[in-house]
Amino acid sequence: xxxxxxxxxxxxxxxxxxxxxxxxxxxxxxxxxxxxxxxxxxxxxxxxxxxxxxxxxxxxxxxxxxxxxxxxxxxxxxxxxxxxxxxxxxxxxxxxxxxxxxxxxxxxxxxxxxxxxxxxxxxxxxxxxxxxxxxxxxxxxxxxxxxxxxxxxxxxxxxxxxxxxxxxxxxxxxxxxxxxxxxxxxxxxxxxxxxxxxxxxxxxxxxxxxxxxxxxxxxxxxxxxxxxxxxxxxxxxxxxxxxxxxxxxxxxxxxxxxxxxxxxxxxxxxxxxxxxxxxxxxxxxxxxxxxxxxxxxxxx
Amino acid sequence: xxxxxxxxxxxxxxxxxxxxxxxxxxxxxxxxxxxxxxxxxxxxxxxxxxxxxxxxxxxxxxxxxxxxxxxxxxxxxxxxxxxxxxxxxxxxxxxxxxxxxxxxxxxxxxxxxxxxxxxxxxxxxxxxxxxxxxxxxxxxxxxxxxxxxxxxxxxxxxxxxxxxxxxxxxxxxxxxxxxxxxxxxxxxxxxxxxxxxxxxxxxxxxxxxxxxxxxxxxxxxxxxxxxxxxxxxxxxxxxxxxxxxxxxxxx
Numbered sequence: 400x401x402x403x404x405x406x407x408x409x410x411x412x413x414x415x416x417x418x419x420x421x422x423x424x425x426x427x428x429x430x431x432x433x434x435x436x437x438x439x440x441x442x443x444x445x446x447x448x449x450x451x452x453x454x455x456x457x458x459x460x461x462x463x464x465x466x467x468x469x470x471x472x473x474x475x476x477x478x479x480x481x482x483x484x485x486x487x488x489x490x491x492x493x494x495x496x497x498x499x500x501x502x503x504x505x506x507x508x509x510x511x512x513x514x515x516x517x518x519x520x521x522x523x524x525x526x527x528x529x530x531x532x533x534x535x536x537x538x539x540x541x542x543x544x545x546x547x548x549x550x551x552x553x554x555x556x557x558x559x560x561x562x563x564x565x566x567x568x569x570x571x572x573x574x575x576x577x578x579x580x581x582x583x584x585x586x587x588x589x590x591x592x593x594x595x596x597x598x599x600x601x602x603x604x605x606x607x608x609x610x611x612x613x614x615x616x617x618x619x620x621x622x623x624x625x626x627x628x629x630x631x632x633x634x635x636x637x638x639x640x641x642x643x644x645x646x647x648x649x650x651x652x653x654x655x656x657x658x659x660x661x662x663x664x665x666x667x668x669x670x671x672x673x674x675x676x677x678x679x680x681x682x683x684x685x686x687x688x689x690x691x692x693x694x695x696x697x698x699x
Numbered sequence: 700x701x702x703x704x705x706x707x708x709x710x711x712x713x714x715x716x717x718x719x720x721x722x723x724x725x726x727x728x729x730x731x732x733x734x735x736x737x738x739x740x741x742x743x744x745x746x747x748x749x750x751x752x753x754x755x756x757x758x759x760x761x762x763x764x765x766x767x768x769x770x771x772x773x774x775x776x777x778x779x780x781x782x783x784x785x786x787x788x789x790x791x792x793x794x795x796x797x798x799x800x801x802x803x804x805x806x807x808x809x810x811x812x813x814x815x816x817x818x819x820x821x822x823x824x825x826x827x828x829x830x831x832x833x834x835x836x837x838x839x840x841x842x843x844x845x846x847x848x849x850x851x852x853x854x855x856x857x858x859x860x861x862x863x864x865x866x867x868x869x870x871x872x873x874x875x876x877x878x879x880x881x882x883x884x885x886x887x888x889x890x891x892x893x894x895x896x897x898x899x900x901x902x903x904x905x906x907x908x909x910x911x912x913x914x915x916x917x918x919x920x921x922x923x924x925x926x927x928x929x930x931x932x933x934x935x936x937x938x939x940x941x942x943x944x945x946x947x948x949x950x
Contacts, residue, residue, distance in 0.1 A: 445818030456879035487888030512947035
């Protein structure tokens with residue numbers, strides 16, 4: 400008898416019962432009202448803004464710029480900065496796997512069911528959002544060689560040198576591809592004991608002689624590999640790690656795995672938003688960076 | 700007090716109530732009376748197939764709008780709205796390269812409310828993606844993925860991907876320049892996958908370029924294949940919300 404009562408109590412503590420409300424009406428009505436608000440809002444939106452319909456599809460006329468649907472513009476943006484295999488497939492796959500893996504890594508159930516429950520979580524979120532957005536914008540500007548353009552403009556503007564152009568010895572720092580095209584890789588072959596190492600940096604034989612020669616895999620184009628794969632991937636892995644390290648050591652805001660998850664997830668959201676917005680609003684013809692009012696689509 | 704003083708016999712309201720809700724027809728459909736007593740309110744939720752996704756009672760913090768902002772429910776509501784408008788759109792649309800574009804034009808000009816129908820479908824699709832993303836952020840920032848809800852978070856990530864795929868497959872159907880080139884850009888990205896890239900692209904397009912095979916494949920995936928799959932995952936998602944103890948709550 401006593402044990403029965405105890406189990407019953409444990410199953411549904413009395414105090415918890417008092418904290419509960421009935422789903423009808425307290426939840427069902429909220430759902431109903433929110434559904435009605437959304438229905439009306441979308442009806443009004445649809446009455447005033449028409450879904451786009453351009454000319455009939457024509458495989459022979461390419462619009463410039465051609466853009467993917469907006470939710471894939473983040474990937475299309477990555478495509479401009481690295482090897483397509485990374486941007487289009489590997490990075491999003493890894494991102495989704497990591498996203499799904501969050502609860503298997505952050506296993507503590509402390510602070511669940513409460514907005515920003517951990518001690519410094521709001522600070523971490525704001526900080527991660529700001530720094531990740533700024534870094535992403537900076538990286539996009541760098542790869543768009545905007546610093547070159549602006550430096551030239553400023554130096555010309557001061558009147559010191561009205562013909563100033565970015566020095567050729569700094570060509571490697573024009574943008575990411577500068578690591579490939581801005582360095583004279585042929586001069587970099589060196590000899591060791593009469594044996595020339597890497598005579599041709601653009602076709603480093605990795606394969607076993609006599610086997611099939613896949614030019615991408617077995618004859619490594621090192622400059623392209625460096626600028627389109629090593630540096631972008633190192634950036635995508637390194638910056639989050641640096642950010643976690645800095646926030647932990649210098650700012651002292653990281654107290655648990657949850658805090659690391661907050662930092663990285665917020666950074667991911669920031670990068671997602673920035674790259675999507677840049678792709679949608681700031682990419683003009685030839686995917687050049689342009690202000691939104693200067694974007695014209697031409698058909699070629 | 701009032702009850703004690705009430706004379707025997709029913710007043711008009713009670714008679715009306717009995718007439719409306721205690722008749723044979725009503726009871727055959729709903730089993731309970733109008734949900735105006737706690738007993739009937741719980742019964743209506745428990746016995747109605749649509750409402751029984753809910754528990755009969757819920758913690759009071761969870762009905763605060765600011766806890767969930769209804770984001771998950773609204774994502775589902777967008778799916779329902781997209782299904783309704785999508786079925787109506789199918790009346791007017793034939794997925795062939797010859798007819799698709801003309802059908803959309805005819806829908807916009809010749810069909811009463813056709814333009815509104817298409818606009819609704821498109822904006823609801825965009826709204827669904829945004830709502831799903833916001834829902835994911837809500838779940839993350841409230842720590843609601845934590846044990847025992849780990850797997851439901853994974854199901855949620857899958858639902859996010861399926862939502863994107865549903866939108867992406869629908870994007871081609873109007874067969875205009877926007878659709879054609881967006882899908883060309885998108886599928887070129889898929890084609891750049893390191894191992895099975897070209898094969899995946901060929902499988903998706905039914906050829907090397909976006910053409911009539913791609914249109915029929917995207918259409919079929921959009922109107923039946925992906926909706927079936929996402930429905931299964933949604934069923935699992937909602938079921939697991941209940942099985943894992945409802946919405947997450949501080950310990």
